[in-house]
Structure formats: C-alpha cells, structure tokens
Amino acid sequence: MDPRLTDEQEAFAASVRDFAKQHVEPGIVERDHAGTWDGEVWKRVADFGLAGLPIPEEYGGSGADVLTTGLALEALAYGGRDAGLNLSLGAHLTIGAMPIALNGTDEQKQRWLPRMAAGETVGAFAITEPEAGSDTAGMKTRAEQHGDTWVLNGSKTFITNGELADVVTVIARTDPEAPAGQAFTAFLVETDSTGFEVAGSLKKLGNRTSPTNELAFTDVEVHESQILGDVGTALWKVGFECFDWERCCMIASAVGGMSRDLDESVRYAKEREAFGKPIGRYGAIQHKIAQMRIRLEAARLLQRQAAWLKDNGLEHQTEASIAKAYVGEAAVESSLDAIQLHGGWGYIDEFHVERSLRDAKLATIGGGTTEIQELIISRSLLG
C-alpha cells in the first residue's frame, strides 16, 4: 500500500474541502445550538455529488471505492466542521445505501439507489434496540411470516436519519429458535407503512445536526419481495457488511475533524501571546501540537489501510477494528488538547473546538464501541 494520495485523489479531496468551507461551515455554530437537521445544507452536499459516492454508476452513483469515499468524508469534515452532517451522510452512504447495493435484487436497487444517489431520500439502517446494542444477537424485534407477507413488531433506537428516510433496512428475528447466524433477516421497511412510527427524536451531546430516532413497529406488513438478502442470514451478512463499512470508511469523518483542529490549533499557537511571546514557543504547547500531529498521522494511516485492504478484497477485520478503536480514542484526546491549547476560548463555542470534543466522543461508541473493537482484536490474538 502506498500511503501517498495520487494527484487526482488530492485534487478531489481539495475540491470537497473548498466546497465544504464555502457551503457547509457557515452557520454551523447556530445549527449546533438549534440541534436541527438542515435540509438546505444536505441539498448542497447532494448537488455537489456526495450523496451517491459508493453507489454503483448504473444506479446513479459514482461507484467510488472505500478509500475515495473515506477521502470525501474526511475532506467534508475538515472543511465543513459539521460532524452531524458527516454522520448523516456517512450513515446514508455506508449503512443506508451500501446494504442495498450489496444485497439487493435488481428491482430493489432500481427502486431505491437512484433516489439515494440524488439525495432525494436519506438512507437509514436499524439494528440497535433499547436492550440490544453491542449484543446484537439479543435483538427482540420479531418478524413472522403469513403467506407472502412478514409482520414486524418491536422497536429500534439510536437510528441515524430515521425521521428522514423513506426506507429503513430493519433487522428482525425471523426464527426464535435458530442460532444467531440463521435467526435474523433484513427487511426494507417503507416508512409510510401502516404501523411504522418515528417514536422519538433523541437529544445528544454532539453531532446535533443529525437526527437520531427511536422507531416503533406495530404489525407492520412487509411483502417478501422487500427482504434484503437471504432469510436468516442478516446478522453475519448485512449487519457485518454495515459494521465493516462503518469501521473502514465512516471513521474518516473523525480524522477530518482531527485534522482541522490541528490546523486551527497551530494557527492559534502562533497568534496568541502570553508572557510576551506566542504560546507556540512554550514546550508544553509544542508537546500538544506534536501529539496531535502524531495521532492524526496514525489515525489517517490506520483508516486508509483498512479502506485499502477492503478495496483490495484482503482480510481486514482486525485492521478495521484497530482503526476504529484508535481513531475514536485519538479524536477525543486531540479535541481535549485543542481545547486546552485555546485556554478559556477553547471552552467557548465560537472557537469550535468545544464542539469537536462533543462530536468526537461518538466515534468511541457508534458502529461498535472501543471495548467491542478491543474484544475483536484480542480474540484475533488469543482465540
């Protein structure tokens, strides 16, 4: 793997950064305060071509690989500083559209992917339940077969974009007795179905411009033609692919945030004076800047390595977990350094870095917590 980007990749990332600085960053402090999704900003992102990045070209997307999709997320996070937008776009691409692109019938792909690629609907994926997050096999949402129709009952929580989506990929238990690998099935549930309800909108520490919803299913009827993939295999197939995309690609958003915080911190360290000289001349500040750079380089390389391995069809489960665990924890540490380096201003929202801390924390939880990644890594060594 060559860690350098090609000229074409560099130019692409630069164009996304420029776009985001111009069309996403303005107003982010206010949007964060309001805690609301901004459809106008989403439309700009879609019109710029980011809503269909990894979706195959025949279904209206760009057919971008994992590395390129990650580059776009990193650049969008750097330029836009709107982590909630990145969360919604990342979820739309990696766990909204890709499960359909990878497992859908041609009819399912024709129906949903062109609209997703154009940003006309926002993708969502629902596996987590109030009593089952890390322990996915503990899901209780049930789907029972009645002829050619399945009837869903249960609830999901923490669902990114739930209130925006026209269709949600929902994982439900279809066999109460079978082992996890044969017990769960993925359904494309249309959100105008009778019995489907957005039961709540959760207020969050960070990523506030992305909606996070509770979903309820009461006798929701889903035709068998809306099953995604094969009956019984959803946990290890559809679910695993989603987690894999999140770990190899979506974490690039956190890398972009770290990168922007470092640049802003360097600028501040050169400008801000204390005791007659710029604070960047003091060893304690130099140490923070150096550590932020070290973490950034390591985080970026680990994310790109995982993406490259995935793009090349090579074994990468452990590398993806290493990347996910490291990027999340490093993003939190670096945002703390950025706040400290900005002194009192670091605690005030107009300097953005206090938001970085609130936003970064999600990277240690969503898509599998740091502890779960450590479990996967240790199992690869200890069995």
Ligand SMILES: Cc1cc2nc3c(=O)[nH]c(=O)nc-3n(C[C@H](O)[C@H](O)[C@H](O)COP(=O)(O)OP(=O)(O)OC[C@H]3O[C@@H](n4cnc5c(N)ncnc54)[C@H](O)[C@@H]3O)c2cc1C
């Ligand atoms: C903003 C946000 C957006 C999200 N978006 C989505 C989405 O779009 N779709 C979706 O399905 N889900 C989504 N999630 C859910 C997310 O993936 C889960 O919150 C996460 O997997 C953790 O599950 P949990 O919250 O149930 O925590 P729990 O599983 O209850 O974990 C609680 C604590 O116990 C630890 N723990 C659990 N098991 C073990 C173990 N075996 N060993 C060691 N430690 C352990 C965890 O690491 C954690 O620290 C989102 C969450 C958030 C906060």
